[in-house]
Amino acid sequence: MSDVQPTRHQVEEFLYQEAELIDDWRLPEWSELYTEDARYDVTSLDCPDPINSRAADSLFLLADDKERLTSRARRLMKKTAHAEFPHSKVRHIISNVRLDSNANGEIKVRANFVVYRTKEDNTSQYMGQTHYVLVPQEAGGFKIKHKRCILDLNSLADQGRLTIIL
């Protein structure tokens, strides 16, 4: 696996696929993009060192392991997930994709994002940077081992909540 040398184009294609699954509310499929030991997290907005902080010793907005991200995906498809019923409209814009390193079968990737969420007549924006650890697959493509979203916000005063997937 370690001799796989993906191009930025391939990585971008993968990130766009992930975004499309989220925007289309195909969340159970989205959760399958993650490895069994995966983590998906969003750091606290007042965190002084969001790249290195750990959900084990500081409060995050969201800190899912594979079990909970799968549950999150499943929950959000239910009418009883009231915060997202009816589903809001979601659109990801992803850019500035960088491949930082490629070692031990893992690729570190950074990407900037803006996500728009429209619930009824109100639109809010979530912007920031995502740090990925991707694992290239033998059959081609990738799985996500870690996705950390660092929002460029100091609070959710404008957005209120974060109930969509970033």
Next chain:
Amino acid sequence: MSALIDPQHKLVDIDLAHHRFRVNRDAYRSAEIFEREKQLIFSKCWLYVGHASELPSKGDFVARTVGGGDLIFMRGRSGEIGAFFNSCTHRGTRICREKRGSAKSFACPYHGWVFNSDGKLVSMNATRGFDADINADGALNLRKVPRLEEYRGFYFANYNSAAISLVDYLAGAKEYLDSMCDQSEAGLVVLPGEHSYSINANFKYLCENSYDGYHLLPVHVSYLEFLDDRLKAGGGEGAVNFITNLYNKQGRGRGLGYGHGALESWVPTGRPVASWIPPWGLEIKKEIEAKRAWLEQRFGKERADFISDVQKNLVIFPNLVINDNVGMIVRTIEPVSAAGMRVNSWALGPSDESAALRAIRLDNFVSFLGPSGFGSADDIEMLELCQRGIEHSPVEWNELSKGMNGAEDSRVEVCGPDDEGHMRAYWAQWDRMMRGVETLEAH
């Protein structure tokens, strides 16, 4: 003209004989009532500012909005904790522009006046032009809040210098704070990280929601189903059945005096203090059992069981929530308008717990709580739906009658866990203060 000065315009309607307790919806939507709350409630009550553990060293500070006041909460050079209005005494400039940090002094960015961490004016940045004794009376020092007092590390401010003491004000709420603080000899600390968000609803809707046992199943069924899966995978009984069959057969709601109230309940979420669930694994079980044994030895079985097993949702009038349930949360609810609030919350934990238990505590917290949690996010939606409904509906009253049992004084009523007696305790106090019957001043 206004409903407020018309004594006939009742905001809280209590009918003991017919077991009806109703709150006029203007209490949640009127801009005029909101203004009056600022004067009659937020300028009279003790309001939570912060926890001692947030300021471990001299010079540490956090900037915080408390009942509309923009405050600097800091540990001074003397080691004493103070709370000051974040405004230069020269022209009013906001001087502290960081959310938190550590500083020996604050220099005003406008004309360079310098205040030390005890709030004392130490430089006016001028070699001439002022009388030498211009600050002889200290009036040019940073202005302190009129009162700042603490209970077991929790600091509260009061904008009324004549207010009763914090300890008296907390009344029956102290019992619940004690049952948290007694979980560790080393003391509780606020853990790093915060949740800061807004809700488009009147702040009292969140107070009610924070200890409402009645909404658990309809609002949180999707969280309970998540818990169900986890517990069943560990060979345990499911959460949904537990809630459906047993929830209202144990526990209670309680009015604690001065508008404070608590919900005591049993929900099988696991409690990091000393109530283990299988998904946490066997390794952590030993530590949790050891803590339980220590609690029993120290306080006896009955109190150890109360500390360990009972989920406690506490609302301290008028805008503080301290819950000891899936984890420990301190949540302040800052009203911004009749129909809007800002919420800030923090996780608490014993300073001496293991890294593994700390991780479980935080994980349990974010699974349910906060603006991305499986629980709180759906609560937020409910409160916004309520606000939308009352903004247009001709129905005048909100109904809070469930489980009313004829108690003469709603402020100390005891009811079932899915009843609304603890909310009646809040509203009875609110009504007394809004009518000016109660001012919380020492006589």
